[in-house]
Amino acid sequence: MNKLILGRYIAGDSLIHRLDPRAKLVLSFYFVGIIFMANNWQSFSMLLIFTLGCILASKISLSFFLKGVRPLIWLIIFTVALQMLFSSGGQMYWHWGIFKISEFGVTNGLYIFCRFILIIFMSTLLTLSTAPLQLADAIESLLKPLKAIKFPVYEIALMLSIALRFVPTLMDETAKIMNAQRARGVNFGQGSLIKQMQSIIPLLIPLFVSSFNRAEDLAIAMESRGYQGGEGRTKYRVLKWQTTDTMAFVLFAVVTVALVYLKN
Amino acid sequence: MAIKFNEVAFTYQKGTPFESQALHDINLEIEDGSFTAIVGHTGSGKSTLLQHLNGLLKPTEGEIQIGEQIITPETPNKALNNLRKQVGIVFQFPEAQLFEETVIKDVAFAPKNFGKTESEAEAIAAKMLQLVGLPESIYQQSPFDLSGGQMRRVAIAGILAMEPKILVLDEPTAGLDPRGRVDMMAMFEELHREQNLTIILVTHQMDDVANYADHAIIMSKGTIIKSGTPRAVFSEPDFLLNNHLNVPTTTLFSKKLTEKGFSFANMPLTEAELADDLVALLSRKGGHDANE
Ligand SMILES: Nc1ncnc2c1ncn2[C@@H]1O[C@H](COP(=O)(O)OP(=O)(O)O)[C@@H](O)[C@H]1O
Ligand SMILES: [Mg+2]
Secondary structure, three states: OOOOOOOOOOOOOOHHHHOOHHHHHHHHHHHHHHHOOOOOHHHHHHHHHHHHHHHHHHOOOHHHHHHHHHHHHHHHHHHHHHHHHHOOOOOEEEEEOOEEEEHHHHHHHHHHHHHHHHHHHHHHHHHHHOOHHHHHHHHHHHHHHHHHHOOOHHHHHHHHHHHHHHHHHHHHHHHHHHHHHHHOOOOOOOOOHHHHHHOOHHHHHHHHHHHHHHHHHHHHHHHHOOOOOOOOOOOOOOOOOOHHHHHHHHHHHHHHHHHHHHOO | OOEEEEEEEEEEOOOOOOOEEEEEEEEEEEOOOOEEEEEEOOOOOHHHHHHOOOOOOOOOEEEEEEOOEEEOOOOOHHHHHHHHHHEEEEOOOHHHHOOOOOHHHHHHHHHHHOOOOHHHHHHHHHHHHHHOOOOHHHOOOOHHHOOHHHHHHHHHHHHHOOOOOEEEEEOOOOOOOHHHHHHHHHHHHHHHHHOOOEEEEEOOOHHHHHHHOOEEEEEEOOEEEEEEOHHHHHOOHHHHHHOOOOOOHHHHHHHHHHHOOOOOOOOOOOHHHHHHHHHHHHHHHHHHHHHO
16 A cells, blocks of 8 residues: 555655745646657657756655656556557567567657656656645645636635545555454455455445544534635645746746757 | 564565664563553554564564464465464454444454354354443444444454454553443453453553553563563652653552652552552551550
């Protein structure tokens, strides 16, 4: 369960940590977009170096990022292999029936591999360096213009922050209940498929019960502290746009220009 | 079944960037039929230690012997299934594990998992529900309709229904009212005496340690800092107080009396002992006064 690196925040005080979460969110999405412009080794190397630079600036160990790749490794291998085996063009290295490895296939496979790594590293950097609640605040702030068309921004943001807040709690709870049921002789993930499905019930029901109880408690706690919906509510953590955030945008603009220049 | 830990250490999520050591240099022996109390601050590793007793966790270093079973970091998980049946663990807030439609079905869940038939399991369940002092009228009710104290008893009956040789209890009285606490401790005492169960109890109530346990283990920061009979452990109240742990009310009271000039041959452990000692001391003092 703890293998999931996406969504785990690592507290720190680096330049990246201190960036406005709105800037980080927007720039991460933007970066994922421009990755698809890269189409030769020069442009990919530039993006890789830039990403590694960002990771360095976050002062988070590279091993966290490599761990983030692990759950997706099969997807990556599969996609890369598909590209390598089925695309043709350029010099042919090997060939057997419909499978062939060509110069074109190899470079394409490599580019796809780079794309995966870049996307994973950048999105991992976002979630490792930004507390989940900050992200929720950022989304709320970015969605605000939609209020004009009666989109329930506050409610969505509140739901999002509550959900994010309770993910770790729910994971702890799951681990605890699994242990308790294991102690009563349940073997999770063993035996026939039917047995395994049955073993989910003693886990799910207690989880539902405790989640409903918790939701009720939370609602009462919020109401007794005067919560009446998001309209006009002030914030404890106020998002503040700083010069470094503007600088970050400028930097990304420079990267984009460089990318346009380097690509074919 | 006796239990022996030899240089045991445990690290959560070993080999990942998140690894954290929860236990180190654990050496302990728990005799068959004993009543052992484990005390220590939150986060000192008590619950982690307990999960080693039925193989939910395996040591990352060292060796554990439980009865005939030896557990090392290399022991395959399959070999531990048998242990689950012999060591029943009642986790903290065990009412969170209830899930069946009726009380009796929930209690019968574990014995069914360990191979009993439906009717055998329900017979055991009925016996255990009686043992924990629940009336027959609730057997067919949903466990979620019961009071907190009753739910906890159902959960404990659910573990007892495995008919374990060792009963492990992680803060079983947390969150109960004083009356419920006393009743529950009396129940464990009875189980210990009548069923000859080996009991391992994690608690923050030093009075319970003094009153019920015959072996006390003090944990701090992932290791054992003191162990022995409660009398030996509480005979130096300053050691516990310096480690920011409580001492039994009796010990505290006696310590204050000692500071005021009383002297006890043995530090009294329970209220009854203290009362006896005080009667003896005061009558001697009274006699002395009368002589003058
Ligand atoms: N599932 C887990 N993953 C990682 N660390 C844990 C886990 N459970 C407990 N710990 C850590 O291990 C240490 C001991 O915890 P625990 O055994 O629960 O202590 P206690 O029961 O004495 O309060 C604590 O520092 C705790 O944060
Ligand atoms: Mg605990």
